[in-house]
Amino acid sequence: MQSFRTELENPIVEKEIIDLEKKIHAFRGGTIDGERFRSLRLARGIYGQRQEGVQMIRIKLPFGKVTSEQLVRITKVSDEYSTGRLHITTRQDIQIHYVSLDRTPELWANLAKDDITLREACGNTVRNITASELAGVDVNEPFDVSPYAHGMFQYLLRNPICQEMGRKFKISFSSSDEDTALSYLHDLGFIPKIVNGKRGFKVMLGGGLGSQPIHAELLSEFIPANEIVPTAEGIIRVFDRHGERNKRMKARMKFLIKDIGKEAFLELVEKEKKAIAFETYEIDITGFDEVIPETLLQVPKVIIADTSAYEKWKKSNVIPQKQKGYVAIGIKVLLGDFYTDKARVLADLIKNYAANELRFSLRQNIVIRNVKEENLPFFYQELAKLDMVAPGYNSTADITACPGTDTCNLGIASSTGIAEELEKVIEAEYPHYKNNSEIEIKISGCMNACGQHNMSAIGFQGMSINAGKLVAPALQVLLGGANLGNGKGRFADKVIKIPSRRGPEALRYILNDFDANANGSSFVNYYEEKGEKYFYEILKPLATITNLTEADFVDWGNADNYVKAVGVGECAGVVIDLVATLLLEAKDKLTFAREAFEEKKWSDAIYHAYSGFVNGAKALLLSENQKTNHQAGIIELFDTVFVETNKIPFQTSFKDLVFQINKNEPCEAFAKKYIQQAITFFDTIEEFRAKELIYEK
Template sequence: MQSFRSEIENPIVEKDIIDLERKIQQFYKGEIDEERFRSLRLARGVYGQRQFGVQMIRIKLPYGKLTSEQLHRIANVSDEYSRGRLHITTRQDIQIHHVSLDRTPELWAELEKDDITLREACGNAVRNVTASETAGIDKDEPFDVSPYAHATFEFFLRNPICQELGRKFKISFSGTDKDTALSFMHDLGFIAKTKNGVRGFKIMVAGGLGSQARLADTLFEFIETDKIIPVTEAVLRVFDRFGERSKRAKARLKFLIKDIGFEAFVKLVEDEQKALSVKTFPIDTAGFDKDVDVSHVEIPSVEIKDQQAFETWKAINVIEQKQEGLSAIGVKVHLGDFYTKEARILADLIKKYAGNEIRLSLRQNILIRHVKNELLPFFYVELQKLGFVDVGYESTLDITSCPGTDTCNLGIASSTGVSAELERVLKTEYPQYANNKEITIKISGCMNSCGQHTMAHIGFQGMSIKSGNLVAPALQVLLGGSVLGDGAGRIADKVLKIPSKRGPQALREILNDYQSNVKVGESFLNYYDRQGERYFYTLLKPLADTTNLEQSDFVDWGADEAYVKAVGVGECAGVVIDLIATLLFESEEKLENASESLKKEQYADSIYYAYLSIVNTAKALLISEGKKTNTHAGIISQFEEEFASKIELDVPFSEFIFQIQKNEPTKEFAESYLIDAQSFYKKVDAYRANIVSDEA
């Protein structure tokens, strides 16, 4: 396992991977608590599966961009460390499953050879930064948002202000007012705008799905591009300090704003301005603004055996780019799953015959970019060999689904099984929806909405339902969600719960009623609003009857045995249980990080590491006294109240720690703040040692 170290060129990455390897060994030896170790590995993209003893690895791919070389690398890693299956997520990541924990450092090192990271793909950090998959080629976009998404990804990767948040934090970039990156459901959503010829963004804040969905507020109607990094940093600083940490269900940014109010939140963001690491951050777009040159690409001669099928595919799955003479090809990937054999062939195709780039979509598909229009027949023939020409890319027939009970600990009922059956029903009974880009169908295996069912026109959520003493898999039917555009959205209504095996019939009832009653020119949403939620409850109510269930109703989709509700501990959104000794040990590590950052003249990072050490140290002492430690702000106020007379400081504790907010990140302040943090740690450590000694 040690051989990979000499092959990693980036010393920061090398340290990261070695640290993961070391933490794994410490965990095996019992030196790290299991709950704390969970937090450590999640921050490195290693997620526990439903199946015992294996891990899911989430590969972080900013805005879903992949080159041929990177796709080959991921395929090689999947074959070597897993089973050759690749899963595209609704955040434009790729997941591979069934990986041994022992091999994760080596796997990570292999990926880094082509600049692919696992860092912060899971856990309570800034997750993958997503963007419209058509960014850079969309005829309607004011500018390409890709470089801004990339700069945001890079700036906050390993950034100390967002390593141990109360919960995950999600950021998106939409290229147009159509809001295809779904800004309204993100912690921070950016929508490209221009004002008097100047590039900028509308910024949405504190949206989210899950069991308590919330539509985002508008933080700024327009802000210039060089301000988006400072704004994001300020929001993250506020979330880190005031966000809930103990109650997982209340720990997202949307709950903080709900608790304190939007105006109070904005004031807190404004109060952080002096402490920011940068006041302005111009983003270099040079590498993205260059046109892709595919003029040299040869055009092989091919024979189209079914011209009508080709024309249908071209009309539905091909997108005309803003670059003259080029098109993008949408590949509908069933359930987001494809395999390494197809991945390698696809990688070779885009390298030789296109712009050497694909983008993964938010609906778990693949978009091949920069294809000469003359090459469309050739690509059709080649993709047909791979089974990649199913029509319906990003259409009603293209159902979004999370893995559900296949691999996820939180899955309540199968989402992939019912998705497959619904797609079959649509394809055979409702083929006319292959080119319907309006109605979306989304399915999640639990309330967390990884399949984004709460924003679908037609959504399904995995549940369970009782029938006497027996329990059957079930689906909550939701209707009326949608993306409205320009930061606005709709959350779907929960209509009723039905046994899961009746999901296909529920879809038939809805679509049949829509086709029978929709008015000319009326959208699905207007039709739904006109009929009303109660109408659909009555329409579907016969399917909710549990007195007439058959034996097959107690077997979930894709299963052979009777359904058993088995929900494990969720990890991606989990909050860890901290031990006092572990906290104090981590305080020391943070002081070391502060010192290292100071040597590298990274003053803002040094200051924040010192701040985190002080908070961690105070938290450890409060936990030893049985006190609550829900937020950083709460820790600070409680520590001042409980230990003002026990830990001697020259000023009140709040004033001591909040120097971070009152000073600019200069070398002088970084040095003095680090000395303060080191001194505070020594005082607390000595106090704790005396207490332990007395208790013994």
């Protein structure tokens, strides 16, 4: 692996990239543990693929916003380091696949030249902060939430409180009460409100999808805008300290709240207030409320030949903005995949004719904003050249799907293959659903719900069916999910499991019944009226496995018989239990604490020192075959095993020593004292560990 040199304006990013290169060298040389290295690379957006020897790179794009310069930079990186294919995720990121691990530092350095980051795009971190793609132009919004999403992103990026949590943490900002950013299924969901002329947010807490979807609880009907950052910090601190770390399936914040109760959780949050550097945090909103600039180039006049197709496109894909005379254009992107040649043309279009911005959507689409209505014919003409004027944006015909077995280690059945087939069915047999924005179809390749199948009107989850000596790919059919607005939603019911090859027929059964019997009712109301049993009976003939054909054993998009092959999942990070690795981590945290102290970042320095305490204590507990499932438990157990037994002499309890963190304000004096105490503690446990190793020999 050859070294490279980077000349970036941001020394912090440059240091991170050089550190990544060193860690890759150490991993290749066998001097860093593979599990520890996996955790490190995931927090830097580098994710193992189903295909051995290559990586998926996730590019973090807060609230899906990208400028033409950034989009061009992403295309150059994809062309040089990957295959030229860009994948839009359901969290408004861009993923590129088939990247060599050794080239990831260089790739990151190139992205950073246009202020694009990989930091915390994967792993046990705060993931990309999402927002309604129409935020800033939504006719129903009380104000633009974009600067608040951006401010939250900036505050939490590289923040020591959220680098190595028990699981991932997701935050969303909806633009209005329509709640199009789906607050009810996020760890923290924000819905904008104005009360007595003051900006703020309704806040939802502790939602999530996965194998056990849980509806978020109401945290507050109104939190002033300048209190949302300290509120989020307190909640994240509690999750970091008390969240499950051993049982991966129970490690999301929703389970912590369920286990101890919302009131007990909020009491812990209250105790953290003193440790937070401020009671209010003003988010800079300049640059977001400016007048839309004039186009750089004069827009050519265009005469549309096929006016019928143009009008259909306008009806389904063009959205009026709150700015008079302007519209947004929705581009339906099949499976979220598009290529760099088209991306470069889009970059030129938005730079020259549309205020230099587009946004990726939660449904894996593209939105061009700030287009003058009079210029729509020109945009239609240019987008038609790219084959990007398919009607049905955000409609039933616009199916969401995760990559599934194409590239993901956890994929059980093909989600992209069945999605393509279902879109063909709608195109050929149900064209009227291109104007139906209520019935969403979403598909995931496994139970983790990256395709959000369990919150959609019609959902499919990849599974398998045992049929004698063979295994067939299957789909769990889910029905009745819906976003009800203003923080409320309904999760879909699991209705029946069928062989994957019968997925198109299942869709026909569902839509035919709805068309024939709903009598103008919405799908969710019709489903609730009829009930799960009714739809089970409709679909039951498709579930039998006594009449499977050879085709049923071949998954969509494949030529060979299906083989269930599930690898080790990485989307939630890993649990690290090696003593030497933890001691090394503890030492790293103390180094970070000293560096933050020198930069006068008292709060960061204190939290790094706290992490040093915890990692050091966990290392010693593991050396004694003692385990616990969260940081608070580690702190208490260390007292039980080492302090109360006088194995390690302490003038006070370890708990009192460590929990000074939430009893003192983050000032210079306390930071200096706390860091020194952490260093002394580390020296003590290293000495103890050395004696124990000599004794063991």
